[in-house]
Amino acid sequence: GVIYHDGQFDDSRLALNLAQTAIEQGGTVLNYFNVKQFIKAENKIAGVIVEDTLSKKEFEIKAKVVINATGVFSDAVQQLDEPGKESTITPSQGIHIVLDKEFLPGKAAIMIPHTDDGRVLFAVPWHEKTIVGTTDTLVDDIDAEPIARDEEIEFLITHAARYLTKDPTMKDVRSIYAGLRPLVKNTAKKTAEISRDHSIIISDSGLVSIVGGKWTTYRKMAADTVNTAAVHAMLPYKECITNELKVHGAVDTDGITGTDYYYGSDLPLIATLITENLTYADVIHERLPYRKGEIVWAVRNEMCMTVEDALSRRTRALLLDAAAAVEASQVVAELMAGELGHDQHWIETQVREFKEVAKTYLPSVNK
Known part of the structure; x- marks a missing residue:
């Protein structure tokens, strides 16, 4: 085998940090x-x-x-x-399935360079879970919430079983999510x-x-x-300053464990916020690592105004365990309503709308 070094990141958290950096600049x-x-x-x-x-x-x-x-x-x-x-552009859909960490213990990822149909398959440790992906499917419809196809899910489960510590089944899948790649249009027959x-x-x-x-x-x-x-636009010339610019929160995270690493330099501020209320240290769900104080932080400091954003883009609960995220939505909505001054109707609407979005993330056994 061959060992090589690669990088990984959290897309929505980086997008948020870039927005925060823009404000600071x-x-x-x-x-x-x-x-x-x-x-x-x-x-x-x-x-x-x-x-x-x-x-x-x-x-x-x-x-x-x-x-x-x-x-x-x-x-x-x-x-x-x-x-x-x-x-x-030619939109290409890629999906991922999320499994518990036990399917890929350790810190190393696995790359399978050639599957039966010539695709590349990855199994990657991420937020104390295992992500398996991806697919490369040409799609015609562009949607803000693309939906994984049954054949894509089956492809990942079948091939993952050949390489992981345990053979996963649909019952083991914690979440399923899809994304669209904005590929520049050309004459190639395959999006890959x-x-x-x-x-x-x-x-x-x-x-x-x-x-x-x-x-x-x-x-x-x-x-x-x-x-x-x-x-x-014939604007005055300015030298680009972003090449070496650190994004909001940039700090050495080697000593930070668990999900806290992506808060970076904001972590001490969150720790202080959690001392405001004894319940802020409680997790929002027993299967999720996120504390109530992190939801409050997201509302106060991360432009979070909806339950979907709190559970999908500020925390990654929906992607890590969709069923647990659905069960946590009521608690999250109540926390946010308290911060934003919203009423019971808002809470009920937010929970209902989040559950509707979450349907496509839930494995079929949980729907």
């Missing part, structure tokens, strides 16, 4: 806002009309240049600018053959779109896009 971040249409002057984009999805209020934001960095939704945004514009590189497109009206790419190269993608946008 003087930027303004709008969470829960959707772009409805572009503002144009003499056929050139001069800003956007956005909607606050929580209050349903609309706002106009003027801009010297607008960047479209929306992943698989890039085509939809470009078509707001140019109705009928040909698509620029399409480049993961990024491309920058400037429309006639001046919309700067970045398509393709991957998390691994996000800093390069950002620098290329901002530099291109600045030149196009």
